[in-house]
Amino acid sequence: MNPAAATPPIETEALIIGAGPAALFLAFQLGLQEIACQLVDVLPAPGGQCHALYPDKPIYDLPGLPVCSGRELTERLLQQLRPFNPPLHLGQLVSGLQRRPDGRWHLRSIDSGDSGQEWIAPLVFIAAGVGAFLPRKESVAGLERFERGPAPQVCYHGLPAAYTAEAMAKRHIIVHGGDAAAVELALELAPPLGADAPGRITLLHRSPRFQIEPALQAALEQALAMGRLQLVLGQPVGFDTVANDPAALQALQLATPGDGHATLPCDWLLPRLGLSPKLGPLADWGLALERKHLPVDSATMATAEPGLFAVGDINHYPGKRKLIVCAFHEATLAAFAAAALLRPGQRQLLQYTTTSPRLQQLLGVAGASAAAG
Ligand SMILES: Cc1cc2nc3c(=O)[nH]c(=O)nc-3n(C[C@H](O)[C@H](O)[C@H](O)COP(=O)(O)OP(=O)(O)OC[C@H]3O[C@@H](n4cnc5c(N)ncnc54)[C@H](O)[C@@H]3O)c2cc1C
Missing domain, CATH: 3.50.50.60 (FAD/NAD(P)-binding domain)
Structure with a gap:
């Protein structure tokens, strides 16, 4: 155990590094896939760049939302995620990522007080954007x-x-x-x-x-x-x-x-x-980086390491665009791919939230669509 860690390692199915828009929507999509996840961000609040860099500036290119501020987008993503209520660890810099002998990942974080947390998870999603936002000193x-x-x-x-x-x-x-x-x-x-x-x-x-x-x-x-x-x-x-x-x-x-x-x-x-993004620890994890980005398979967002995915601004594939809408698409594909990896042999159905009783049960809205007529 990390001598700095105050508590024993947390075991979870998936750990997401980052709590920006890519991570928040990914957590929602993992919820729909019935994969338990936790999120970790070094910032004291979720929302990534949207919340830390431009909370009050308008965003005009989100589907179905003609205008929305960075703060409002974060609030809406958190609201959407509420049915799954994944633990959100803030003020924690993920500093270590290692493969365990059993194939799962071991992660550790540090906080400003020199303590930290450890996790063990078969699935890790790097949604680290342009890096960890650290305060200018x-x-x-x-x-x-x-x-x-x-x-x-x-x-x-x-x-x-x-x-x-x-x-x-x-x-x-x-x-x-x-x-x-x-x-x-x-x-x-x-x-x-x-x-x-x-x-x-x-x-x-x-x-x-x-x-x-x-x-x-x-x-x-x-x-x-x-x-x-x-x-x-x-x-x-x-x-x-x-x-x-x-x-x-x-x-x-x-x-x-x-x-x-x-x-x-x-x-x-x-x-x-102000804040400045630092790739920081991620650069020391022995991962294959391409100009400070993680190359992924564009069908699954999987990196070359089994069980390790990358979504949002941190990843790279042919045609990649650093846009929130692209991060949402990537999060959806990554969640499907993760479910297939976690439960090999189980048939994957494409279900609609509009009509699937199972998804509506997960979302806590079962019966609501029937009532709406
Ligand atoms: C001024 C500005 C305006 C923009 N306007 C638009 C727009 O109109 N439309 C649009 O689509 N996009 C816009 N963008 C881009 C958009 O904000 C990004 O594409 C989006 O934020 C990427 O989301 P992400 O979750 O991948 O990364 P981020 O939002 O960068 O979030 C990543 C998070 O990971 C955390 N993190 C990283 N490493 C670690 C670690 N080791 N441990 C713990 N935490 C870590 C960071 O602290 C951060 O909070 C704009 C960007 C800026 C700067």
Whole structure:
């Protein structure tokens, strides 16, 4: 067992690496094939690129959905998947994939707290898109030491349990970044007007211009005008620790515009510098990659490794297009192929959700179509 893993390996029929649109629709299709699956994504929320990179931008080329935002698509896919309710492991980077002597796959993941999970599955689906989305890190050497431990002071994703509203009111919190995620977080943390808050919320950005929608810009300006948060222009270049405690962050050293320098008190630093995809561990699993993509059989999405499939942006076959609609098609073919592999000799029927009592039973809608007439 992985010494870092907190719990024993989970056995499942299928493990999906990724929780982007390809993975979510694949999980639905596996559900229709009565294959139990689990999903793992390094991001704190499902939806892949749609949710992480363009949640509010419109998508116009989904069949039957003339316009739909990245966020809405994710919500709809999750809603469609609900009857099967597959476990979704978020904040977990799948770091290892190995074939076991019994032919099944052994996978392990790590999370930000240096623990992780292991799985054993006969079927693995790589739906890793353009790679694992990892937060862009601060470029200050040594700052990473404050990311760990029971009370981390630097946090790239979400907020640790120690960040209670009461504790936050007393802290100097710096949100570093210039996009919507940074501004939204700063506004969310800013105390209400007139609240007794001995700490301070600072939005730190290298320039006074933000990459945000006008409504968010207006909300930011209002919060700044009311003194609910402060804006500081600068770039972190160093840090100070508490006297006699090198493990406790106390302040950030900043390079400020015009070759200036400033010291900013800092109990908690929340960098929101965007995400960058990293093929990362996948490149180390000894799989045959073609220009960072996994070649597959376009009839089944099977890779050269038995029991290992690839769907969505990560795969490659003649005519491949990196589009969501293509990922949905691939997910459907992969689920059929996986069912044939898992249950050799069993006749595969093509059933319609419209008319199949079995599929409707799986979907929890048995009787609904008769009632609809
Ligand atoms: C700005 C923008 C606009 C777009 N507009 C459109 C459009 O209008 N129409 C269209 O069809 N397509 C559009 N696309 C493309 C579309 O978003 C992608 O084709 C689609 O997201 C691919 O889905 P996927 O599930 O294969 O991969 P992704 O969405 O990339 O999801 C992959 C997931 O796998 C996770 N992951 C990877 N490796 C690991 C690992 N080792 N461990 C754990 N997790 C891992 C990643 O964190 C990620 O969440 C657009 C893309 C962008 C960037």
